[in-house]
Amino acid sequence: MKINWGTGIVIAFIGFISFILYFVIKMSTDSAYAHDLVIEEYYQAELGFQDEIDKESNSNKLTENINWKKSEEGLVIIFPENLDTQKITGIVSLYRTSNKNLDFEMPISISNNQMLIPNNKLLDGRWNLKVDWKYEDNAYLYKKEIMY
Incomplete structure (x- = not known):
């Protein structure tokens, strides 16, 4: 044929x-x-975006900002040493862009100007770290994309 x-x-x-x-x-x-959305209430979160900009601006004005490092025990978030840690309050959020089921939030609990997030909560890969914190009457925000 x-x-x-x-x-x-x-x-x-x-x-x-x-x-x-x-x-x-x-x-x-x-x-x-x-693939999931990073935030379920996307439009609601968009309304608070100016607050985030203001908080990040306050954070950038600090003489020493938050820092982080990877250790044997987990992720260590280092707060500025010149601040009284008893007056720091807020939330640490970790978002996994590939899977929203791995996202979690923790209240800030500091010892020796550091906060530890244990290894059992974190998988290797990319995370969005967000520390939304207050010191006295000022609000601050630290955002960073980290590879763990």
Whole structure:
């Protein structure tokens, strides 16, 4: 049986369309390819964006800002030494962009100007670290993308 060029083009189109449809269906139904939004209430969070800008501006005005390091026990968040740690309050949030089920928040608890987040809460990979804290009457925000 001989196939002419018109039939060949139709077969090529059908093959290409089938190939594309296979991948569309595979990506939309397979849970391994599921990607979640970083924040569920995206538009509500957008309204508070100016507050975040103000807090980050306050944080940048500090003579010494928050820092972090990886240790044997976990992630260590280092607060400025020139501040009284008894007056620092707030929340540390860690967001995993690839899986919202790994996201968590912890209240700030400081000893020796440091806060430890244990290894058992963190998996290797990229995290968004966010420290929203208050010292006396001033609000501060530290954001950093870290590789753990």
